[in-house]
Amino acid sequence: MPSVDQRDPNRVIVFDTTLRDGEQAPGFSMGVEQKLKMARALAGLGVDIIEAGFAAASPGDEEAVRVVSGEVEGPVFCSLSRATESDIMAAHRALSHNRRRRLHIFLGTSPIHRRAKFNMTADEVLAQAVNAVAFARTMFDDVEFSAEDAIRTEPEFLGDVLEAVANAGAQTLNVPDTVGYSTPAEIYELFAHLKRRVIDNHPGTILSTHCHDDLGMAVANTLSAVKAGARQVEVAINGIGERAGNCALEEVVMALRARADQFGLTTGIDTTKLVGVSRLLSQVTETPVPRNKAIVGINAFAHEAGIHQHGVLADARTYEIMRPQDVGFDGTSFVLGKHSGRHAVSKRASVLGHDLTGNLLSAVFAGFKRRADEIGEIDDAELLAIIRSATSDHNELRGAHAAV
Numbered sequence: 001m002p003s004v005d006q007r008d009p010n011r012v013i014v015f016d017t018t019l020r021d022g023e024q025a026p027g028f029s030m031g032v033e034q035k036l037k038m039a040r041a042l043a044g045l046g047v048d049i050i051e052a053g054f055a056a057a058s059p060g061d062e063e064a065v066r067v068v069s070g071e072v073e074g075p076v077f078c079s080l081s082r083a084t085e086s087d088i089m090a091a092h093r094a095l096s097h098n099r100r101r102r103l104h105i106f107l108g109t110s111p112i113h114r115r116a117k118f119n120m121t122a123d124e125v126l127a128q129a130v131n132a133v134a135f136a137r138t139m140f141d142d143v144e145f146s147a148e149d150a151i152r153t154e155p156e157f158l159g160d161v162l163e164a165v166a167n168a169g170a171q172t173l174n175v176p177d178t179v180g181y182s183t184p185a186e187i188y189e190l191f192a193h194l195k196r197r198v199i200d201n202h203p204g205t206i207l208s209t210h211c212h213d214d215l216g217m218a219v220a221n222t223l224s225a226v227k228a229g230a231r232q233v234e235v236a237i238n239g240i241g242e243r244a245g246n247c248a249l250e251e252v253v254m255a256l257r258a259r260a261d262q263f264g265l266t267t268g269i270d271t272t273k274l275v276g277v278s279r280l281l282s283q284v285t286e287t288p289v290p291r292n293k294a295i296v297g298i299n300a301f302a303h304e305a306g307i308h309q310h311g312v313l314a315d316a317r318t319y320e321i322m323r324p325q326d327v328g329f330d331g332t333s334f335v336l337g338k339h340s341g342r343h344a345v346s347k348r349a350s351v352l353g354h355d356l357t358g359n360l361l362s363a364v365f366a367g368f369k370r371r372a373d374e375i376g377e378i379d380d381a382e383l384l385a386i387i388r389s390a391t392s393d394h395n396e397l398r399g400a401h402a403a404v
């Protein structure tokens with residue numbers, strides 16, 4: 001039996017690979033302690049499966065898989081493995097403390113991988129895949145098989161491999177776009193073909209998608225694969241992963257939620273924890289999240305332009321398609337800068353205890369624009385300084401008028 005409940009056809013399984021594919025990328029390497037912190041946060045977030053590492057890659061990775069899968073409860077823990085007995089045994093050693101475990105075997109199936117990496121024929125690749133899955137099933141109840149570089153594999157041969165590994169006992173069939181080459185229309189066709197050819201004849205197996213972002217289409221491709229029948233998404237927090245990264249967990253989860261009208265599918269993710277987990281990863285890997293990052297960047301719910309601020313103050317839905325609280329922000333943030341309008345400046349001043357009107361408001365607004373041109377963002381301290389200076393000029397002027 002696979003260790004994740006796959007009975008609900010409308011439930012998308014979230015397989016998090018932040019600690020494996022993500023961690024594999026330059027700049028994102030994590031030690032045992034860092035992986036442990038992240039795994040606890042991912043468990044709290046509600047991911048179904050955590051790929052904790054690649055046990056055979058190094059003694060450190062084996063140790064990390066052992067510690068993380070032994071100490072964190074909730075999700076299923078998984079190790080990556082090549083299609084060899086020694087890798088499968090290393091993964092088994094590392095996962096032996098947790099009964100909720102999965103083995104993830106991968107083998108390149110595309111012509112370029114068969115020729116350049118293995119110098120093997122298609123039949124030899126198929127036989128190795130089947131032997132590895134059959135051997136793995138003697139130790140693991142839950143086995144996933146990935147046809148590496150599936151997108152550049154001949155679709156008929158890909159179907160042959162997936163059918164053969166399903167017959168050998170693999171319950172999850174992953175179809176990775178290893179090099180981020182696919183397009184949404186193309187991946188839709190491929191998944192629809194594989195669903196008809198393999199899944200419909202193997203009840204209890206599911207298709208999984210794993211997309212890289214080399215052409216910036218990882219999230220779009222993942223959603224397209226889901227539309228065509230994939231029920232597991234392999235994703236990473238902040239989209240980290242090999243080269244340009246993986247499909248970002250927070251983006252695909254919020255797309256499924258915000259566009260439930262299009263997908264009609266659910267996940268087990270507590271979306272209110274997305275910002276917290278994203279920030280934890282940024283802290284642990286000492287890599288900032290870009291301001292404009294979808295869902296979790298600090299600009300995702302921030303407005304500076306006067307027209308936008310005015311609209312959001314009237315009704316947030318004018319410029320926001322999600323509630324900031326739903327992803328873990330306190331609320332919308334109004335940034336004051338050179339694009340902000342008089343209305344937003346007067347509103348912020350009022351929150352700070354200054355109800356400005358008439359000439360004084362005009363003077364503060366003019367001072368505000370001058371200073372914003374110089375320094376960009378105007379925080380509360382700057383605004384108060386502008387108000388003080390304008391008020392003193394205003395009072396002096398009134399005094400002078402009174403004296404005349």
Ligand code: KIV
Nearest residue numbers: 106146148149176178
């Ligand atoms: O991108 C890829 O093909 C992978 C596999 C190991 C699943 O990361």
Ligand code: ZN
Nearest residue numbers: 021178210242
């Ligand atoms: Zn990958």
